[in-house]
Amino acid sequence: MSRADRLFDLHAVLRDGEMHTAADLARRLGVAQRTIYRDMEALAASGVPVVGTRGTGYRLARLIALPPLLLTEAEAEALNLGVLIVAETTDPELHAAATALAEKLDAALPEDAPAPAWLTAHHARASAARGFSHIPVLRSAIRSRQKLRLDLPGETEVVRPLALENWARHWVLTAWSETSGQFTRIRADLIDTATALPELFVDEAGKRLEDAAF
Incomplete structure (x- = not known):
């Protein structure tokens, strides 16, 4: 699996809003925990709202999307x-x-x-x-x-x-x-x-x- 595909899969997993440990994610994707740590840093650097740290787990912050607004x-x-x-x-x-x-x-x-x-x-x-x-x-x-x-x-x-x-x-x-x-x-x-x-x-x-x- 390429890194781009793995990052896409990680993002899809995290979209459930639940907390996922690095160990769980590593088992799910078949990679080492160190790889998950690096991938989480890459997701955060790309603008994905990842919340969490090593040892506590990761999840996506809940965001509110507003439709286009026209303001005076x-x-x-x-x-x-x-x-x-x-x-x-x-x-x-x-x-x-x-x-x-x-x-x-x-x-x-x-x-x-x-x-x-x-x-x-x-x-x-x-x-x-x-x-x-x-x-x-x-x-x-x-x-x-x-x-x-x-x-x-x-x-x-x-x-x-x-x-x-x-x-x-x-x-x-x-x-x-x-x-x-x-x-x-x-x-x-x-x-x-x-x-x-x-x-x-x-x-x-x-x-x-x-x-x-x-």
């Missing part, structure tokens, strides 16, 4: 925020699951429109979960017209948050920077910390969203 931008944002809430839990399993789900959502966001040049200027790609974590603060500050202090890699800016948009898998804040005296666009995943300041702002000519000319 508001629905996608609500889903992202829900993931964020779970990610804030102290339960390590739920936190890890929420972080993994955030990465899957990030990868699933449409890329049919090319990202504008200003968005791809930063070659470093930060964590999607970190980007999601700032969204509640950014949204609240936009609604309440509250200034923000943003700690970015190598710099800190005080801004008037004006709008939050999704571009090519990234959440982007459009703001008037009190620090630089000009409009700026900042990717949420590149923000280290976002702190709402007690100071509010009002519309001023030249500093409003409609005045931004990117």
Whole structure:
């Protein structure tokens, strides 16, 4: 039996959801236990959700397959925020699951429109979960017209948050920077910390969203 056939058979056996020891699998397939260990590592590396370790046995994790969904931008944002809430839990399993789900959502966001040049200027790609974590603060500050202090890699800016948009898998804040005296666009995943300041702002000519000319 070729290794490819054996891996296929192993996957078929594990699909029953039960725990199978390496010894049982070895007898069933007529190979040594060491071969089963290597095969399990190969299955896991290929993306098969194998759960278990040597000495305890192996099974497949139960996965939930969702049919294709069509979401509005508001629905996608609500889903992202829900993931964020779970990610804030102290339960390590739920936190890890929420972080993994955030990465899957990030990868699933449409890329049919090319990202504008200003968005791809930063070659470093930060964590999607970190980007999601700032969204509640950014949204609240936009609604309440509250200034923000943003700690970015190598710099800190005080801004008037004006709008939050999704571009090519990234959440982007459009703001008037009190620090630089000009409009700026900042990717949420590149923000280290976002702190709402007690100071509010009002519309001023030249500093409003409609005045931004990117």
